[in-house]
Amino acid sequence: MTMTLAELTSRTGLTVLDHLEQSVTIPVLDGIQAQGDLIVIPLPLPDVRDWDAGWQPVPPEGVELLRGVAGGNPHTLVAEPGTCRWSRHVRDWQGLAIGVFDASAPVYLLHPEHGGSGCAPGRYVVRRQREHEGGGSRLVAD
Template sequence: MKRPSSSTVMPMTHPTPLTLAELTERTGLDVLAHLERSLSIPVIDGIQAQGDLIVVPRSELPRVTRSPLAHWQDVGADGVELLRGANGGNPHTLVADRGTCAWTPYVRDAQGLTLCLVTNSAPAYLIHPEHGATGIAPGTWTIRRQRERGDPRTPGGARLVQD
């Protein structure tokens, strides 16, 4: 898909809710054909999951801390690929209007589940080819991935889930 030139990009902070069709048009990212594109994407102010990824308000996980050397990086409209599926395709991509959302992968998490911290002043979106898109309300968020118990003979062993 051709990316729209910057002059034609309508900001994602447009007052009316975005539809999946509009978001895929603006980001150049695509989703599978069977997903309904005309529905507007809900913007969630709370815990939400997209497949093996979960978005949690940072205040819920006080023990996950930013590494002292971490710096916040801007999430441009091209987006940031947070995680790819087991078969090599199907990434979870975070997108937002330039200057409205920053992220850092440099975190300390004793459980080893945190992918990144995100802070946004306008809705940011998670897009995935199979799961579609979901909106993240302004705030500061911890994005984690999923684990399952590993070999039960290894107590405490867990492995990360591959979607």
């Protein structure tokens, strides 16, 4: 099943900025993908034992994963009821992980400025993006 940005915003009640094309089909990918200051990374099965606590179902209104700097726009994980669970209990030695989600059907990340991106069924870790310049690094500020 394909999902357009208009269908996703109508279904969730979340909004995006007017400059985004509402009729665009949201791609559903099973690999690494980025959305602003977030990066979504598939987890291989051997790693799943590290994230077995604190699972919660993704509610119909979605889960706000991260809000931009100074109260900016939210990145929201949305899914059909009963198809996705998530947890903020993440072991991350770099301190960049925000949470992990486990989906049995396509799920979507929605952001007012960036629109939507889809994740195929599977387990993913959601992290902050970091950019490197010279000898240092900093978090991506969206």
